[in-house]
Amino acid sequence: xxxxxxxxxxxxxxxxxxxxxxxxxxxxxxxxxxxxxxxxxxxxxxxxxxxxxxxxxxxxxxxxxxxxxxxxxxxxxxxxxxxxxxxxxxxxxxxxxxxxxxxxxxxxxxxxxxxxxxxxxxxxxxxxxxxxxxxxxxxxxxxxxxxxxxxxxxxxxxxxxxxxxxxxxxxxxxxxxxxxxxxxxxxxxxxxxxxxxxxxxxxxxxxxxxxxxxxxxxxxxxxxxxxxxxxxxxxxxxxxxxxxxxxxxxxxxxxxxxxxxxxxxxxxxxxxxxxxxxx
Amino acid sequence: xxxxxxxxxxxxxxxxxxxxxxxxxxxxxxxxxxxxxxxxxxxxxxxxxxxxxxxxxxxxxxxxxxxxxxxxxxxxxxxxxxxxxxxxxxxxxxxxxxxxxxxxxxxxxxxxxxxxxxxxxxxxxxxxxxxxxxxxxxxxxxxxxxxxxxxxxxxxxxxxxxxxxxxxxxxxx
Numbered sequence: 001x002x003x004x005x006x007x008x009x010x011x012x013x014x015x016x017x018x019x020x021x022x023x024x025x026x027x028x029x030x031x032x033x034x035x036x037x038x039x040x041x042x043x044x045x046x047x048x049x050x051x052x053x054x055x056x057x058x059x060x061x062x063x064x065x066x067x068x069x070x071x072x073x074x075x076x077x078x079x080x081x082x083x084x085x086x087x088x089x090x091x092x093x094x095x096x097x098x099x100x101x102x103x104x105x106x107x108x109x110x111x112x113x114x115x116x117x118x119x120x121x122x123x124x125x126x127x128x129x130x131x132x133x134x135x136x137x138x139x140x141x142x143x144x145x146x147x148x149x150x151x152x153x154x155x156x157x158x159x160x161x162x163x164x165x166x167x168x169x170x171x172x173x174x175x176x177x178x179x180x181x182x183x184x185x186x187x188x189x190x191x192x193x194x195x196x197x198x199x200x201x202x203x204x205x206x207x208x209x210x211x212x213x214x215x216x217x218x219x220x221x222x223x224x225x226x227x228x229x230x231x232x233x234x235x236x237x238x239x240x241x242x243x244x245x246x247x248x249x250x251x252x253x254x255x256x257x258x259x260x261x262x263x264x265x266x267x268x269x270x271x272x273x274x275x276x277x278x279x
Numbered sequence: 280x281x282x283x284x285x286x287x288x289x290x291x292x293x294x295x296x297x298x299x300x301x302x303x304x305x306x307x308x309x310x311x312x313x314x315x316x317x318x319x320x321x322x323x324x325x326x327x328x329x330x331x332x333x334x335x336x337x338x339x340x341x342x343x344x345x346x347x348x349x350x351x352x353x354x355x356x357x358x359x360x361x362x363x364x365x366x367x368x369x370x371x372x373x374x375x376x377x378x379x380x381x382x383x384x385x386x387x388x389x390x391x392x393x394x395x396x397x398x399x400x401x402x403x404x405x406x407x408x409x410x411x412x413x414x415x416x417x418x419x420x421x422x423x424x425x426x427x428x429x430x431x432x433x434x435x436x437x438x439x440x441x442x443x444x445x446x447x448x449x450x451x452x
Contacts, residue, residue: 052407064405
């Protein structure tokens, strides 16, 4: 059994918080840059601002966006490794408090959803752990902004509506709230599973690299179909019209009940910040 | 086109929806809870944190400033969450609203009726926008953390006129 000190995890996570908030992933930046050529007028100028912002944030090591988000962590925890003097949840939370504090990231959490008192003294993270084979810990960090999360939706469809029902719901969700979610978007779609699980499946879909395709030919085709349809909605960069409404649509599917067809749409803004590290 | 707050107060009708401007002047940050408190102070005829008449409000909660810096990343947040409060503030003389995304029909009407302007800034470019801030002072509601009210002096902040004082709106939905 490999043993890792919690101090190592805390330091790695603190650094991950900073880097992910300061440096745009290459696939996302590449997609923004590619789309500049296809736009004109205001839409083009907005994509250019996004490109320029990425440069300033990286050079000066300041946040790309003031919404440094809800810190989401997706952990693949090897069964042959253990945290020597703590546990993975506690180590990640300590790393987040350190990383957000030391790097002047905004603490955007309130402890109580109704009372809404600012959680300035702490920074509770969402930590999702999967046990996998091996003796490594893979940690992926996704700081998720509130504006795009608010545009997300989940619906329990009935099986008879099939793919067309799913498509209609995805397009309606983007058309209803996509303008306020800082487009161009990355759209994560979860189909199947159940009420609790499919939201997380849609969220994990956002972690896929732009340019990657679904392994199943049917869903690969459906991802492109949805992307084309979304980009015909004329929402455009920041919702003021244009061709670039989404950079990518990622579908993930799960087995489901014979009576059910759950669909979750997790909307991600253009500031699709995510970073993975393996310890 | 370069424009400042004084000029907008005098000649708001020269601005047209879809126009890009470089805006300079004093703006006050206010998000959800700050709006709620301002409206409640108005109802009780209490003392407001700043003079609303002729003011500019920016829907923004910046990241903390690094040592030696004026402000952290400071892009706009979604404006529509403030829609229920906005007509009341416009009635009190607020002239400029800055945020991102579309607004309710009530807000569109209220902007028109009060000769105000709603600008959008590009969301998610908080590092770029921070370069236009020349001064930042926390003036009220410190207990709200990132939602406190900051008085900002901005120079050449790049904005798009989204709703003009004729009631034209760049958002189609």
